[in-house]
Amino acid sequence: MQNKTDPCVSPRSHTLPWALGALALVPWCVSAQNTNMPGGSAGLTDLGQVEVRSNRSNDTEMRRESSASKIIIGREEIQKQGDANLGEVLKRLPGVTVQGVPGRGGAIRMRGLGGGYTQILLDGERLPPGFSIDSLLPEQVERIEILRAPTAETGARAIAGTINIVLREGQRANPDDLKITRSQEHGQPSTLLNWVHNLQFKPMTGTLTLSVTDQYRPDENSSVVSSSLMGDSTRLTESLGRRQALHANARLQWRGEQGKTLTLTPFVIYSDFGSSGQIQANRLAGNGAQSDSAQTLNQSRFAMARLNGQWAQRLSADDRLEVRFGLGQSEFDYRMDQIVTSSIGASPLLTNNTQFQNFVDRSGSLNGKWTRAMDNGHQLVSGLELEGVRRLEEAGGLLDDSAGDLSARTLRWAAYAQDEFKINRHWSAHTGLRYETIATEATDLTGLKTNTSSVWTPLLHALWKPDPAKRDQVRMSLTRSYRTPTLHNLMARPVSSGEVNSRPTRPDRIGNPDLRPELATGIDVAFERYLSGGGLLSANIFRREISDLIRYTVSEQVGPVWAPNQTRWVSSPINIGDASTQGLELEAKFRLNQAFEKALPIDVRSNVSFFSSRVKQVPGPNNRLDQQPDMTANLGGDYRIRQIPLTLGGNLNWNPDYDTRRTEQQMFYQGVKRVVDVYGLWRISPASAVRLTVSNLQPRDYITASTFDNGTFRETARNTDRNWRNVQLRLEMKI
Numbered sequence: 001m002q003n004k005t006d007p008c009v010s011p012r013s014h015t016l017p018w019a020l021g022a023l024a025l026v027p028w029c030v031s032a033q034n035t036n037m038p039g040g041s042a043g044l045t046d047l048g049q050v051e052v053r054s055n056r057s058n059d060t061e062m063r064r065e066s067s068a069s070k071i072i073i074g075r076e077e078i079q080k081q082g083d084a085n086l087g088e089v090l091k092r093l094p095g096v097t098v099q100g101v102p103g104r105g106g107a108i109r110m111r112g113l114g115g116g117y118t119q120i121l122l123d124g125e126r127l128p129p130g131f132s133i134d135s136l137l138p139e140q141v142e143r144i145e146i147l148r149a150p151t152a153e154t155g156a157r158a159i160a161g162t163i164n165i166v167l168r169e170g171q172r173a174n175p176d177d178l179k180i181t182r183s184q185e186h187g188q189p190s191t192l193l194n195w196v197h198n199l200q201f202k203p204m205t206g207t208l209t210l211s212v213t214d215q216y217r218p219d220e221n222s223s224v225v226s227s228s229l230m231g232d233s234t235r236l237t238e239s240l241g242r243r244q245a246l247h248a249n250a251r252l253q254w255r256g257e258q259g260k261t262l263t264l265t266p267f268v269i270y271s272d273f274g275s276s277g278q279i280q281a282n283r284l285a286g287n288g289a290q291s292d293s294a295q296t297l298n299q300s301r302f303a304m305a306r307l308n309g310q311w312a313q314r315l316s317a318d319d320r321l322e323v324r325f326g327l328g329q330s331e332f333d334y335r336m337d338q339i340v341t342s343s344i345g346a347s348p349l350l351t352n353n354t355q356f357q358n359f360v361d362r363s364g365s366l367n368g369k370w371t372r373a374m375d376n377g378h379q380l381v382s383g384l385e386l387e388g389v390r391r392l393e394e395a396g397g398l399l400d401d402s403a404g405d406l407s408a409r410t411l412r413w414a415a416y417a418q419d420e421f422k423i424n425r426h427w428s429a430h431t432g433l434r435y436e437t438i439a440t441e442a443t444d445l446t447g448l449k450t451n452t453s454s455v456w457t458p459l460l461h462a463l464w465k466p467d468p469a470k471r472d473q474v475r476m477s478l479t480r481s482y483r484t485p486t487l488h489n490l491m492a493r494p495v496s497s498g499e500v501n502s503r504p505t506r507p508d509r510i511g512n513p514d515l516r517p518e519l520a521t522g523i524d525v526a527f528e529r530y531l532s533g534g535g536l537l538s539a540n541i542f543r544r545e546i547s548d549l550i551r552y553t554v555s556e557q558v559g560p561v562w563a564p565n566q567t568r569w570v571s572s573p574i575n576i577g578d579a580s581t582q583g584l585e586l587e588a589k590f591r592l593n594q595a596f597e598k599a600l601p602i603d604v605r606s607n608v609s610f611f612s613s614r615v616k617q618v619p620g621p622n623n624r625l626d627q628q629p630d631m632t633a634n635l636g637g638d639y640r641i642r643q644i645p646l647t648l649g650g651n652l653n654w655n656p657d658y659d660t661r662r663t664e665q666q667m668f669y670q671g672v673k674r675v676v677d678v679y680g681l682w683r684i685s686p687a688s689a690v691r692l693t694v695s696n697l698q699p700r701d702y703i704t705a706s707t708f709d710n711g712t713f714r715e716t717a718r719n720t721d722r723n724w725r726n727v728q729l730r731l732e733m734k735i
Contacts (some may be wrong), residue, residue: 152432241278577617671703
């Protein structure tokens with residue numbers, strides 16, 4: 001990366017992504033040439049349309065036949081790369097980005113949009129409180145569905161889109177899967193044991209998945225702060241953590257007469273994490289150098305138990321009723337101890353500190369859905385949803401021993417109706433209307449706070465096939481969607497920056513109970529071409545107009561309730577105004593010898609997406625939406641060597657650096673993120689194989705920077721997170 005005098009202004013080179021985009025378009029050109037070849041049919045008999053299909057194209061066919069825009073990733077592609085967690089799979093999907101340091105997990109984003117814009121579902125249900133996608137292993141997942149536009153049934157809290165993760169279903173005839181993985185990162189070992197057991201008894205079918213993890217994780221972060229008021233300072237933080245976890249889940253299904261089915265999905269998660277480290281802080285001020293060092297000890301424990309269920313029954317030949325329910329509880333305990341070991345200078349940079357936090361979330365949901373197939377080809381779906389969450393939270397050692405105590409609850413209910421129908425051989429449509437209300441209330445040291453929001457969302461999708469005998473089609477969507485403030489946005493407990501004196505680049509944080517939901521009107525248009533060999537080509541454009549945008553802003557507050565008689569820099573969310581975003585998403589999946597006759601039969605997976613956005617109330621340049629890069633790109637391939645039982649493959653994931661002006665005073669810089677993963681799979685026998693995977697083959701520092709400049713005071717903090725190559729060896733067996 002080029003050196004910069006200001007980390008929030010940087011030159012960029014987009015040569016690589018444009019090359020990936022060109023590669024994604026190669027099959028389009030070849031397909032068009034083959035279609036227009038003259039004289040190729042002389043003396044031949046036209047047999048009409050002939051298709052040869054195999055199991056590997058089933059996911060593509062499901063995508064093609066869906067009336068709403070949907071991308072489906074099946075078991076074959078999910079397990080191909082040998083990823084350690086589901087987040088590594090998601091980062092390679094079209095238009096999806098994963099925030100944070102490579103190999104450390106992070107929030108899942110669609111179309112580069114920040115937190116809350118992407119709806120994530122598990123078997124069609126919203127994720128329970130405290131549940132993280134990173135806790136799922138690829139072995140637990142049957143398929144991943146990506147909906148670029150919302151539907152009434154799946155929910156409209158999806159301005160960027162929806163990711164639905166469907167868990168594996170059991171097959172009595174299938175053997176068990178056993179995988180033992182040993183990996184190493186920066187000299188630290190980790191072990192993972194995963195077992196998938198297919199139940200063999202009748203009348204139940206199902207699968208039981210059990211995973212045990214023992215992981216060592218090194219972390220290293222350095223921060224350099226340049227301040228016109230407080231002088232320059234540096235901070236280096238190093239730690240080594242160990243995570244031990246047990247994850248168990250099952251999917252049990254009973255099938256009765258007349259279409260009756262009962263599905264139960266229990267979850268149990270237990271995770272224990274501990275780390276020890278050190279902090280070295282230095283400041284070069286006007287009165288001489290200052291230096292502090294401290295030892296840190298972090299301990300956390302997370303436990304969750306949940307049971308989801310679904311009862312389905314045919315009421316008649318045309319009517320079907322589904323009832324879903326969910327009950328669960330999650331608990332989290334955290335403690336951090338910081339002990340100063342040395343201090344040089346007039347005033348301390350670090351202090352002895354103990355912080356703790358624990359919360360208990362209890363949640364329950366009940367949903368009903370009625371489906372009716374009409375004689376005229378219409379399929380009507382209507383439903384009611386009810387969900388409640390209760391949180392009890394305690395925290396201490398922040399700024400005041402009682403400042404973190406919180407009692408909160410959220411109640412959500414929704415009603416929807418949609419109709420899916422075929423107009424003629426060329427056109428089909430999908431219409432819907434959804435109403436949703438969310439009420440949140442919380443009690444903390446400042447008293448009772450409440451927030452209620454209600455939203456109507458009309459939705460329209462259309463599918464056009466220019467020639468029904470061929471495999472080209474165009475999708476169109478006109479939708480209303482929204483983003484509601486989270487409990488953390490509304491009622492977040494006060495959180496200290498950990499600084500003796502807070503600063504604009506490391507402020508305290510607090511919620512805002514007066515937030516309104518963001519509303520978005522969106523349009524999506526996609527062209528899809530399905531290749532006869534099982535591949536596909538897709539081009540999608542989208543635009544969203546967003547009102548009441550929520551953004552965190554930093555300001556000075558004198559005598560806040562959790563720190564009386566003090567002046568602190570505080571970050572809190574507000575509705576800042578309106579914004580717009582648009583983009584182009586290209587995807588190509590094909591076998592290389594489909595495009596070039598003499599090429600090797602390499603399965604190519606490529607996608608490239610271009611994004612832009614503008615927040616109207618923030619002056620430019622770079623007044624984009626938070627966490628949205630200019631683009632994201634993936635190029636991957638897999639090749640099975642026929643002479644020996646060896647499969648080789650890899651993937652390049654690339655996101656460019658970008659600057660964001662959050663407010664007139666606040667700027668943010670995100671560095672380049674480039675991750676290369678490669679693997680080799682040696683099949684010993686039909687029932688066993690050995691896999692070598694190298695993740696983050698060429699690690700590079702993960703750099704972020706934030707700047708505050710109000711005209712009289714300027715401060716810039718540049719953060720560098722190190723990351724390392726991860727090498728894992730896995731034994732895969734069917735038993």
